[in-house]
Amino acid sequence: MQTECSVSAYEFPASCGRRVVTRFDGGRMSSDGGAILLKQVDDRLGFSRRFAACFRDERHPAYVEYRVEDLVRQRIMGLALGYEDLNDHDTLRHDPVLGLVSGRLSGGRANCAALAGKSTLNRLECSGQQADRYCRIIADHDALAALFVSVFMDQHERAPTRIILDVDATDDRIHGHQEGRAFHGYYGHTCYLPLYIFCGDHLLSATLRTADRDPGTEALADISRIVKQIRNRWPRVRLLVRGDSGFARDTLMSWCEENHVDFLFGLAGNSRLYDRIASLSAEVRDEATSTGKAAHGFASFDWITKDSWTRRRRVVAKAEWRHGNRYHRFIVTTLPQGTSEPRHLYEQVYCARGDMENRIKECQLDLFSDRTSSHTIRANQLRLWFSAAAYVLLTALQHMALGQTSLETATCGTIRSRLLKIATVVKVSVRRIVLSMPDMFPCQHEFALAHARLRRLYLAS
Numbered sequence: 001m002q003t004e005c006s007v008s009a010y011e012f013p014a015s016c017g018r019r020v021v022t023r024f025d026g027g028r029m030s031s032d033g034g035a036i037l038l039k040q041v042d043d044r045l046g047f048s049r050r051f052a053a054c055f056r057d058e059r060h061p062a063y064v065e066y067r068v069e070d071l072v073r074q075r076i077m078g079l080a081l082g083y084e085d086l087n088d089h090d091t092l093r094h095d096p097v098l099g100l101v102s103g104r105l106s107g108g109r110a111n112c113a114a115l116a117g118k119s120t121l122n123r124l125e126c127s128g129q130q131a132d133r134y135c136r137i138i139a140d141h142d143a144l145a146a147l148f149v150s151v152f153m154d155q156h157e158r159a160p161t162r163i164i165l166d167v168d169a170t171d172d173r174i175h176g177h178q179e180g181r182a183f184h185g186y187y188g189h190t191c192y193l194p195l196y197i198f199c200g201d202h203l204l205s206a207t208l209r210t211a212d213r214d215p216g217t218e219a220l221a222d223i224s225r226i227v228k229q230i231r232n233r234w235p236r237v238r239l240l241v242r243g244d245s246g247f248a249r250d251t252l253m254s255w256c257e258e259n260h261v262d263f264l265f266g267l268a269g270n271s272r273l274y275d276r277i278a279s280l281s282a283e284v285r286d287e288a289t290s291t292g293k294a295a296h297g298f299a300s301f302d303w304i305t306k307d308s309w310t311r312r313r314r315v316v317a318k319a320e321w322r323h324g325n326r327y328h329r330f331i332v333t334t335l336p337q338g339t340s341e342p343r344h345l346y347e348q349v350y351c352a353r354g355d356m357e358n359r360i361k362e363c364q365l366d367l368f369s370d371r372t373s374s375h376t377i378r379a380n381q382l383r384l385w386f387s388a389a390a391y392v393l394l395t396a397l398q399h400m401a402l403g404q405t406s407l408e409t410a411t412c413g414t415i416r417s418r419l420l421k422i423a424t425v426v427k428v429s430v431r432r433i434v435l436s437m438p439d440m441f442p443c444q445h446e447f448a449l450a451h452a453r454l455r456r457l458y459l460a461s
Helices: 035-045 047-052 068-080 086-092 096-101 118-125 141-154 215-233 250-258 271-276 278-291 342-366 377-401 412-420 444-460
Strands: 009-015 018-023 055-057 137-139 162-169 182-184 189-192 195-199 202-207 238-243 262-267 295-303 313-322 329-333 424-428 433-436
Touching: 035 047, 035 068, 035 096, 035 377, 035 412, 035 444, 047 068, 047 141, 047 377, 055 068, 068 086, 068 096, 068 118, 068 377, 068 412, 086 118, 096 424, 118 377, 141 202, 141 215, 141 377, 162 215, 162 342, 195 215, 195 342, 202 215, 202 342, 202 377, 215 238, 215 250, 238 342, 250 262, 262 342, 271 278, 271 295, 271 313, 278 295, 278 313, 295 342, 313 342, 329 342, 342 377, 342 412, 377 412, 377 444, 412 444
Parallel strands: 162 238, 238 262
Antiparallel strands: 009 018, 055 137, 162 195, 182 189, 195 202, 262 329, 295 313, 313 329, 424 433
């Protein structure tokens, strides 16, 4: 399908003694040839199929051109390839590579493109709790929430001995009049406050929440659901929940203690805690003054608040002085005194949770999880899950095929730009589909290795 821009010529300054002219008339080409690797991962996990199974389709079968699975796969692949706007799909619906990875090279009817346009995809995202005249595809939010945990467990051949669940909330700034909009004093703007739970770089939960509710209290519902789902399959696995001081709430900590789940949370300092470590603080301050360098010390003690806690708990304190200023930090945990020294517990175990913030940045900056511009919370939650699904596919590609390569620890955005965005000519014949890629592509080694590994997994299945 040609558009107005595809028949126009763009003149550039002459180079090498010749005119330079650009036209969008290359024919069956795509800028996303590397997406064929992503299709192999999706086929291996069955992720798009399982994601689509969480929807109920009440459309009349005689009038359906695009199945729910087609729509879901198209939307997830589009996000993974960097197309966050549904308007992009009015052109992408003719893209041969996106059609290939979505399983549709042509439309079922003469007047239909291979893939759906923005209006059809928008009806998928904006479905309510009941079918109506315009939206007849209904998402089962409970099933979608459980799917991410199931996919995580399916990627393990055997049960791990210990799982660390990192929990954190972030701001998702909104500019319109979306349902549930509220001003947040800490961030200083109107926003949503989505709650993420990761295990390493595996995403287990992404729940959209309003900014007028405490994430520490709200996290209990998601954590209890995930713990129950994990223990149903792995009853003996040890679980540790880790988060900042926003989650050190008595309701959450008491639930963890009653259900044999360890926790490690930051704890906001106050005058009573500072008095408790006054002698340690004085020693550290004297050391910093005498050496002229930063100094720190650690202590561990049992502690209970005046009103908010119902029992005594172990607190680890880090006393630090730098440049004449006090930088004291506290954490609260169920891990007993003999299992880990205070310094190791703080520096090696607690501080490692900071890596989760990088994963959240990938979801927001690389996969557009903060694109919550629909009016209803339900539609914005579904958008958040589509972005989370794109993250799951890209990290699965990394785990399955990119180990010991230059992309082994790359972000989702780097994987996309280095490995997936490949200019490709698509040739379709009766017997085969040929994707011709540039012979000057810099990451040919990574592509070849990823193909070999994914093919090995395919043949072994």
